[in-house]
Amino acid sequence: MSIPSAVESTPIESRQQLADYLAAGEKPREAWRIGTEHEKFGFRTDDLRPPTYEGERGIRALLEGLASRYGWEIAREGETPVALTRGKANITLEPAGQLELSGAPVENIHQTCCEVNTHLDEVRSVADGLGLGFLGMGFQPKWRRDEMPWMPKGRYKIMREYMPKVGNLGLDMMTRTCTVQVNLDFSSEADMVKKFRASLALQPVATALFADSPFTDGKPNGFLSYRSQVWTDTDPHRTGMLDFVFQDGFGYERYVDYILGVPMYFSYQDGRYIDLAGQDFRRFLDGRLEAVPGTRATMKDWADHLTTAFPEVRLKQYLEMRGADGGPWNRLCALPALWVGLLYDDEALDAAWDLVKDFTMEERHALRDGVPRQALKLPFRRGSVGDLAAETLKIAAHGLKRRARLNRNGADESIFLQPMIEIVEAKQTPAERKLELFHGPWNGSIDPLFREFAY
Template identity: 50%
Template structure:
């Protein structure tokens, strides 16, 4: 989840809303790769989730990282809620999921170096505390009541609202983890093509990276329970965005959709003001009940853009949001997969040809099949394994054309395709055989 955004001053012209997205356009020479991953901290002597405060806690880790590795604190009130350094930041999801949002980098090989430095620093400040971190899509055993609550006003408001609008919102907030990549676009037309390919292929990412077959201490019937959760959350702000495939899609069409998504909050001077269910359109007219007479700034608009959660999201870049978190190799394979497709013209064109025949119903059926069966999923006459094989091949060609050696980072996906098994399948095999139906070994097996 995002920290407060810095978008700019007062909105004086409606065109500024689309203009903020359009300002993300940049030439290919300036395109960058930003990788984010979340992970669950746990105490090795009890297998309990890592609390925010105390001797063995998130706040202790933050303090040590600040002191030893020159990270700068981000505070909300008196509480440290994140760290920043050289374009990267470490932040917290609602249940304490520890998130690295990496700096914008030229290649995924640079991402690998950044990730390894992060793991080394975190290990250095936790080795005497009995703390480890799981790379997995959903907490396998912890209940909602087990999860710590992070001291962020945004999350308090969202928790209340999620309980009213869907069946799985708080599960998403407190008990799931993802890996995603943020990629650039050159123009409005480039954004549209990338969004269409991104949305149509998100089920492939869900399948290839599925790692959450356990929830509430038992099998949940899905390879990616994290993906299942997103289907029962808040339909006004999630999903596969059918309008993206319509004639006339562009920045303004995306703006129009976001404007109709109910608000969560307005952030002012360190305080989150409750605007749950209220309208940004009313805010533009100075008629927001939460702040009567006030009009929004571009920073408010940038904040509101972070409160929509489709499978691919536009800000001043595109976020690919369909994957469970996994081990180190999979954390790196996700940005490699999407970079190969999105940052090579031939690969992007071929990817669009691969999926352009899919209609709205087919895309949704693939999304469901991926969460349930991963590579074994089928929707109509489309086998996810076949679609994934073609997509990974296109990504490999695109990465090879870039010349950074990034294609080697697709190795875990190639292995999964050859075996027909993803991380979730391997966890299930171990659970049913070697682990004898116990989830205790999963903690160490899935940890960094």
């Protein structure tokens, strides 16, 4: 989840300002950067329970330990520490204390992977002293929803009360899911549209490759990416495949129309969240919300509102790839490698679009609906999603090789695709590997997972 926007509180005088805000993200190719975000579950190493916010072994103690030891600055909500900043990177809290690194914009995947490794080393060094561990998966494998703690953030209080009104699994999304995503730039509206369409159509492939959430409440749940399934029953107004993206005329203004139709959660004013859950942002533009009479939305409100839609690919002043389960450190480097290889090389982007441009709306939805349960084994046309994933990885690898961003050993960024190549070749997702262990060496217990797969 995002921290409050720092965008200047400029009054919104016209609808064009909203589209112009998105267009302001355009950058020349030499300025394109890679921003990787990942979330992870904390657990107490003695009883495996998620840590609460307060207490000697709590999330607050972890944040303060990271700040004092590694130079992070504490961001507060009122007097309460809720995030850390260092340069252009942030560490934030998800609703149940899942720890998120929002990495700084970097030039290549080698830098991304270095950043991830440094972060995990720092977290581990502080967490070890608190008796805490961290796990990368898509869904909390052991603890029930009512056993998850809640972090003291105003935004989450509003969402917690609103979510059950619009879906059955919204609280699970908030408290029991983790993801890895990458944020990528575009040079123009046409470039944004092409990247949005190709990545949205291929997002189910990423979901299948990264499928790693087969357990709920300590037992198999019948899915390989239950995290992905959770999004289908969270809030229909702000999730999904966005069919309009593939229609003629799609661009910034059409995305503005979509976001204006997303019900509000809040407005952040004077250091506090005002509950506007379910309200119409259009009425806010006109100063017609009863909860804040006479108050008109600002550009800061618009920037915040953009963060409250949760489609498979999200547009802000960059594009966010949102379809993957959280996972171990090497897959935290693999996801940006996949999408950079596909989207940051013109030949690869053309090839990716050629791969998906004749997908029908029904096929796109069948992929989205089917991969949470079947992942790579989902039938598609004359083959399977596994076949589609193999072709996608080939395109990405060629794109990364052409980028030719080399590390000190002369290796290009395609080395980071290797975990996904191995998944496709083995025809076994991370979720299927864990199920194999659960039914075999783990003897039907979920507890060994926390030891064997912790960071």
